[in-house]
Amino acid sequence: MSATAGQAADGVRSLADRFGIEPGMVVMEMGYDDDVDEDLRDALADRCGELVDEDTDEVVDAVLLWYRDGDGDLFEVLTDALGPLADTGVVWLVTPKAGRDGHVEPSDISESAPTAGLQQTSTVNAGKDWTAARLVTPRGARKSK
Numbered sequence: 169m170s171a172t173a174g175q176a177a178d179g180v181r182s183l184a185d186r187f188g189i190e191p192g193m194v195v196m197e198m199g200y201d202d203d204v205d206e207d208l209r210d211a212l213a214d215r216c217g218e219l220v221d222e223d224t225d226e227v228v229d230a231v232l233l234w235y236r237d238g239d240g241d242l243f244e245v246l247t248d249a250l251g252p253l254a255d256t257g258v259v260w261l262v263t264p265k266a267g268r269d270g271h272v273e274p275s276d277i278s279e280s281a282p283t284a285g286l287q288q289t290s291t292v293n294a295g296k297d298w299t300a301a302r303l304v305t306p307r308g309a310r311k312s313k
Contacts, residue, residue: 183208184215184245186292187260187300189230191215198249199234199262203270205295208262228252231259236270242277246284246303259286259303260294268297275303 189195189212197209197219209272213219214234231249235242249259260295261281262273281288286303 183197183211183294186294187212187230187232188258189215192217194220194224194226195230195232196220196222196224196226196228196249196252197232197234198264199236199245200241201234203236203297204234205262207296208298209297220257223271224252226252227254229257231257231264233259234262235272236272237262237276238274242272242280243283245260246280246286250284250286250305253305255305261303262294262298262300265297265299 193216195216199238200221209219209232219232220228229251233245233249235245239245246259246261250308253259261277263277264270277288281301281303285305288301288303289304290302292300
């Protein structure tokens with residue numbers, strides 16, 4: 169069996185792979201509540217170690233941002249996520265899928281992300297009830313930080 173087939177058969181590994189999380193990365197979690205996908209959290213924590221909370225003083229490689237419609241201004245939340253993020257870091261904006269409580273319209277993300285200085289590069293299935301948008305700082309903007 170190839171490593172790729174083994175990873176695909178192991179749901180924990182494939183979730184962490186989809187998010188590009190590697191051992192030793194520092195991953196900050198924001199917006200945690202009792203509705204989050206625990207399988208996703210466990211998969212990422214298993215890969216990188218523990219998830220740090222938003223009070224961390226560390227520079228982080230990735231932000232796992234749980235956001236639901238009604239969680240406040242998306243622009244402000246994204247701006248807060250950028251504070252501890254490394255120049256080459258990524259924000260994973262995890263929102264409820266269409267038809268779920270708290271669903272966020274894609275247009276809200278496409279309007280708020282660029283205003284916060286982020287660009288959406290992809291979207292992945294983040295579990296039964298969640299989808300995740302990968303947001304990064306555009307290459308040209310990284311140098312001006």
